Amino acid sequence: MVAVITKWTAxxxxxxxxxxxxxxSYRExxxxxxxxxxxxxxxxxxxxMMRPERLMRGQAWNRADFDRLEQLLDEGLGFEEIARRMGRTYNGIRCAVARLGLTDRERQRYRLREDWPELEPIIExxxxxxxxxxxxxxxxxxALGYVITRAAIHYHLRQFPELHREVVSNAERRRQHxxxxxxxxxxxxxxxxQRQEVAL
Structure with missing residues (x-):
């Protein structure tokens, strides 16, 4: 049986x-x-011609990606549209949102805290x-008895660009370490x- 090779003309x-x-879809x-x-x-x-979401699948998220995700969420876009704009899959966006706690409830909750004045010196x-x-x-x-999420701290630090850049730099320094x-x-x-193999 001779295989038929399709010629993908221009x-x-x-x-x-x-x-x-x-x-x-590729099937369609x-x-x-x-x-x-x-x-x-x-x-x-x-x-x-691969779709962007297929090229991005499996690639790690960085701080810029999460910032972009938050911006698009604040614009009121749905997961499907965000996935298209970011070149990610729908499930990838959904998991990132869940991972950072970027839900409507979480975004509002951090603004309602009344103890930020006592937290800020500790955070700084x-x-x-x-x-x-x-x-x-x-x-x-x-450990000091406060209940707070990572997302809440990230959101609050956006009011202090210098501190926000510094905390991101600290995180990268720790990762390198x-x-x-x-x-x-x-x-x-x-x-x-190698020593064990030589000994044998």
Missing amino acids: RRRSTLQRMIDQGL IGQRMGETATAVRGAAQRYG ACIQVERMGVPQIVDRLT WRLIHGQRRTVRARQQ
Whole structure:
């Protein structure tokens, strides 16, 4: 049996691009073009037509992504539209919202706190003196008897751009520190394994 190789001519590629831009699924495109969904997906990948959400799938979120997400939520956009604008999947947006507590209730709750005047000096000291990130600040405040979320601190710090930039910098510094430590540990384990193999 001889396999039939489809030639993706310029005209067919143009049709494929147009259908992808219309938001049709690969299966729907395949049905219209007489191809399998796998063949359509392969052509889209081969000719650089993959949907942004497929290219972004699995990529880590950074602070800029979360800031953009919050901005779009504040504009009243739904998850589907946000996913389209950010090049993410619907489930990816939903999980990010849940992870940060970016719900309407949470966004309103932090503004209703009456204890911010007593929290602010503690938060400022944690950031500027102890070089903490938001997770460590939450742990410190929890130990002191305050109930607060990471999202609430992020929202409140937006009123103080310098502090907000500093806490983000602290978090990145901590991540680099832990990456260095984990790298050193992996090196030590690899050397120990090599010694054991030589001994055997």
